[in-house]
Amino acid sequence: MATTRDRQLVEQWRSIQNSYFRTAGAIDRALEAKFDIGLNEFEILDLVADSEESACRMKALGERTPMTQSAVSKVVDRLEKAGLVSRQTCVDDRRSLFLELTEAGRALHSSAAVEHRALLAENLG
Template sequence: MTIHQQPRAASDQAMWEAVLGLHAFVERQLAHTLQRRHGVGLSEYRALQVLDQAEKGECRMQELADHIGLSQSSVTRLVGRLDSAGYAHKDNCADDRRGIFAVITDEGRKRYRDARATYADMLSSTLNTASADDQFARAVQALRSAA
C-alpha cells in the first residue's frame, strides 16, 4: 500500500457514514410528506405495505416487526395506532392461541394505496436532490447502479 492510497477500512467507514446520512435525509423527507399528505407515519406506511402484500392481508406480529425493523413492543404499539385509525386490527391465530396477527382493513388498504404514489414520487425526488449533494452523490449512484 502506498502513502496515497486510503486504507480500505477508512474508505468503508466514509461510505457507510454517507449511506447513514443519506438514509436519515431520505427517511425525514418521506416521514414528513406521508404525515402531511396522508396522515400516516413512515412506520405505519411500511406496516400497511407489508400487510397489503401479505397473503390474506395478515401477518404475525413478530414477522411484521422483523419486516419493518421494529421491536415486538414497538410493533404492538404501532398496530394499536393503526387499529385506532381503522387501518388494521389484531386477530388471534386459529392454529396457535399464543400467536397474534395484524390484519389490514379495507380502509387500511385504501390509505396505503393512496399513499403509495406519494411515497414513490418523494423517494425519487429526494434521491435526485441528494445526488446533487457532494456528501451523498456517490452513495446515491452506488444504490441506483445496484438496483
C-alpha cells in the same frame, strides 16, 4: 493512526447515514403531512398489504423489519386506533394474532404507496 482506509470507511458511512436520513426524513414528513401517519406505520401497513394471505402475522412482521417486537406492537396499536388495521385472533394458536387492513386502511395504503414509491425514486435515483 488514521489510515487512508479508515477515512474512506468513515466517508462511506457518513454518506450512507446522510442518504438514509434524507430519504427517511422526506418520506416521513410527506406521509405525516398528507396522510397523518409516520414512516413506520406505513411500513407495517405496506407489509400487511403485500401478504394478503391470512397467516398469523404479528410474528412474521417482526422478521421483515428492523423494528423490535415491542415497537411493532405499538405501531400496530396506533394503526388500530386510527382504524386502519384490525387484530384478528388466530384459531390455531391463540397466542398469535394476524392483521387485516380495514377498508380505510386499504384506501389509505394505496394512496400513500404512490407517494412512498415516488419519494423513493426521487431519493434513491
